[in-house]
Amino acid sequence: MKLWVPLAIGALVVPAALTAFGFSLYGQELQTALSASTESAVVESLMPVRDGAGRPHVQPVAVPVLPAHLAQQAVHDLFSSHHVKGVTFAPGTATLVGRGEAVRHALAGLLRTTTGSVTLVAHAWDGETVSHRCDALAGERAGLLRQYLTEQGVRGEITTRVVVDPVWGPPTDFGPQIDVLIS
Structure with missing residues (x-):
């Protein structure tokens, strides 16, 4: 088998895996952001973060404010x-x-x-x-x-x-x- 074949397969599989992982975590937000609808949607979401000890918790995402x-x-x-x-x-x-x-x-x-x-x-x-x-x-x-x-x-x-x-x-x-x- 040629040396470049595993690299080509990896180049296809890794982005697909990352995309699937992203949709599993942030599916609703991505679906709303990528929607073809012209209607604006409000998505209230929580962002997972880790504190100094490495324990995960969630905190609200700040909404940008317009002057x-x-x-x-x-x-x-x-x-x-x-x-x-x-x-x-x-x-x-x-x-x-x-x-x-x-x-x-x-x-x-x-x-x-x-x-x-x-x-x-x-x-x-x-x-x-x-x-x-x-x-x-x-x-x-x-x-x-x-x-x-x-x-x-x-x-x-x-x-x-x-x-x-x-x-x-x-x-x-x-x-x-x-x-x-x-x-």
Whole structure:
């Protein structure tokens, strides 16, 4: 047998064994990281470590924290990637429309990792409701988004502001939106 044959076999077997070992230890994390899904997933994990005496124990993995200015840029990038100006609602209702649900879900995942305080600026269009109480409708939308973010684990202060825009948006807009400011 040629001398290079065992080396070639070893070059194939060793990486496969290491890959199998990695999946046996960190299978869930790897499956989530390698998933084709565009939905962000939260994986709470514990990392095995050894103390000075060599005894294994587990400790929580630290979640990276985004400073406020980077989180604001990430929110802008999120909205741009979905081709929206904010979390969008159907005119005259507090119902999400267009990509509102996907944006809301991704926004919660992003805001869980920020250190800044969050301000939700809820827009309404003048004349959007029959009662002409657009400010109340915008406040309701902001309250629903704040409740959702809190339920999804966003910590810190979340304040709301209402803006009634004097004119309706262009026909390409899905509807009134909520902007997100991080400071």
